[in-house]
Every structure is written in C-alpha cells, then in structure tokens.
Amino acid sequence: QVQLVQSGGGVVQPGGSLRLSCVASGFTFSNFGIHWVRQAPGKGLEWVAFIRFDGSDQYYVDSIKGRFTISRDNSRNTLYLQMDSLRNEDTALYYCARDGPSRGPLIDYWGQGSLVTVSS
Amino acid sequence: SSELTQDPAVSVALGQTVRITCQGDSLRTYYAGWYQQKPGQAPLLVIYNKNNRPSGIPDRFSGSNSGNTASLTITGAQADDEADYYCNTRDTINPRVLFGGGTRLTVV
Numbered sequence: 001q002v003q004l005v006q007s008g009g010g011v012v013q014p015g016g017s018l019r020l021s022c023v024a025s026g027f028t029f030s031n032f033g034i035h036w037v038r039q040a041p042g043k044g045l046e047w048v049a050f051i052r053f054d055g056s057d058q059y060y061v062d063s064i065k066g067r068f069t070i071s072r073d074n075s076r077n078t079l080y081l082q083m084d085s086l087r088n089e090d091t092a093l094y095y096c097a098r099d100g101p102s103r104g105p106l107i108d109y110w111g112q113g114s115l116v117t118v119s120s
Numbered sequence: 121s122s123e124l125t126q127d128p129a130v131s132v133a134l135g136q137t138v139r140i141t142c143q144g145d146s147l148r149t150y151y152a153g154w155y156q157q158k159p160g161q162a163p164l165l166v167i168y169n170k171n172n173r174p175s176g177i178p179d180r181f182s183g184s185n186s187g188n189t190a191s192l193t194i195t196g197a198q199a200d201d202e203a204d205y206y207c208n209t210r211d212t213i214n215p216r217v218l219f220g221g222g223t224r225l226t227v228v
Contacts, residue, residue: 035217045155045163045206047217059215095162105153105168106208106217112162 002026002109004096009114016086020114022079022096030054030074033099035107036081038092038116046092049081050099064090086118124152124207124220131226132197140192140223142207150209152190154183157204157222166205167192194225202227 008020022034036048049070050059058070069082079096093113100108124144132138142152151170155163165174167183170190180195190209194201207220 037217037219044204044222045157045208045219047208047219050215050217057215061216100168103169105165105172105174106210107153107155108165108168108174110162110164 002098004098004109004111006094006096006111006114009094009116011117011119012086013120014087014118016118017082017084018086018116019083020081020094020096020116022081022111024077024079024098027098029072029077032101034072034079035097035099036070036079037095037097037107037110038090039095039113040089040092043092048094051079053099083116086116088118090116091118092116124209124218126205126207126220126223128221129224129226131228132194134199134227135196137193137195138197138225140194140205140225142190142192142220143188144209144218144220145188146209146212146218147185147188147190149212152183152185152207152209154181154190154192155206155208156201157206158202163206197225197227199227201225 003025005023033052035050051070067085071080096111097107098109154167157163166181171183182193184191204222206222
C-alpha cells in the first residue's frame with residue numbers, strides 16, 4: 001500500500017533552518033510528482049511546493065520563495081524540504097502528499113505530517 | 121481570482137443530506153477534489169474529478185460541479201462524517217494548487 005513516512009520536524013528559532021524528509025513506499029516513487037502542504041495550528045490547508053517526478057521543475061507558494069527548497073532523491077525514494085530563514089508564521093504541520101496519476105486526483109495520498117514550530 | 125471559497129461551517133441532522141460547496145474561477149477549467157480531515161489526522165481523499173470515489177469511500181459521498189462551483193454531497197450523514205472538508209484544484213494562472221478554506225461539518 002502507498003505510504004509516505006515523514007521525519008525531521010522540531011522547534012527552531014526565527015532565522016533558523018530545518019530539513020523535512022518524506023520516505024515513500026508501495027509505489028514507484030520516480031513516476032510521481034510530490035507536494036508539500038502545510039497547516040498552521042487551527043487553520044486550513046495551504047499548498048507550499050511541488051516537484052515533478054524527475055525533479056526537473058519545482059514550484060513554490062510566493063511566501064516561501066527563496067527560503068525553502070524542495071528536492072528529491074529517487075534512488076532513496078525520498079523527498080526533502082529544506083527550510084531556511086524560518087519565520088514565526090512558518091509554524092505549521094507540514095505534509096508531503098503524492099500528486100495523483102494522470103486523469104486522477106490532484107493529490108491522493110498524504111504523509112502523517114511533521115510539526116515545525118518557529119519560536120524564540 | 122485564484123482562490124477557492126467555502127462556507128466555514130455547516131450542520132446536518134443525523135441521516136439527512138448535506139451539501140458543501142466550493143467556489144472559484146479555476147473550477148470552470150479544472151475539477152475539484154474533496155478531502156475529509158478529522159482532528160489529529162491527515163486529510164483523506166473522498167471525491168475527485170467531479171464525482172469519483174477512491175476505494176473504501178462510502179457511496180453516500182458524491183460530487184458535482186456547475187460553472188464555478190463544485191459541491192460535495194453526503195446523503196444520509198453519519199456521526200462519523202463529522203469533520204473538516206476541503207476542496208482543491210489547480211490554479212489556472214500559476215503552477216500551484218489551490219485549497220478552499222475548509223468547511224467544518226457538524227452532525228447533530
């Protein structure tokens with residue numbers, strides 16, 4: 001079955017850095033694009049970033065451009081989100097989520113979430 | 121506008137039918153997906169491409185769309201359906217994903 005297992009969350013001071021990881025199993029990772037979606041405490045879902053199946057293109061929400069970097073290692077079935085220059089407003093539960101197959105849903109499977117808390 | 125709008129909260133009596141809507145210009149071009157999220161859990165896909173259900177989703181969940189509005193209908197709502205529901209779709213202008221603000225469904 002499709003699984004996305006996340007790691008790497010934690011508490012960091014403003015201006016600090018953190019890297020999230022998402023390990024995929026149960027499907028051919030190199031065939032699928034992957035998203036990061038975040039959810040601030042008590043708030044709704046916000047799309048953050050997307051990377052194509054082969055890593056050729058990346059897209060970001062404006063609020064994190066230049067600070068966050070999405071990448072992947074298809075040999076390790078792993079997705080990353082490098083977060084630099086973190087701000088208080090980046091505090092959220094971060095989900096990795098699979099881009100659905102062609103003619104299927106936009107996002108089908110989700111990881112369990114990684115909590116990132118930015119606080120001094 | 122590249123946004124999706126949902127009513128913040130909706131309630132339904134147990135066993136009755138409820139419709140949750142999602143409005144946005146992008147829905148004139150792309151289908152909506154619908155996700156159910158219960159407290160402390162990751163979102164769960166319940167409807168995609170207007171009215172397709174993933175395996176394991178009860179058939180009381182259905183979807184439709186008209187113009188710039190997508191709808192999720194729960195026919196015969198159960199207590200277990202109490203959750204937050206989010207719509208999503210692609211942005212027609214920028215290469216990004218749009219999410220609605222979410223609708224909290226209460227089953228009374």
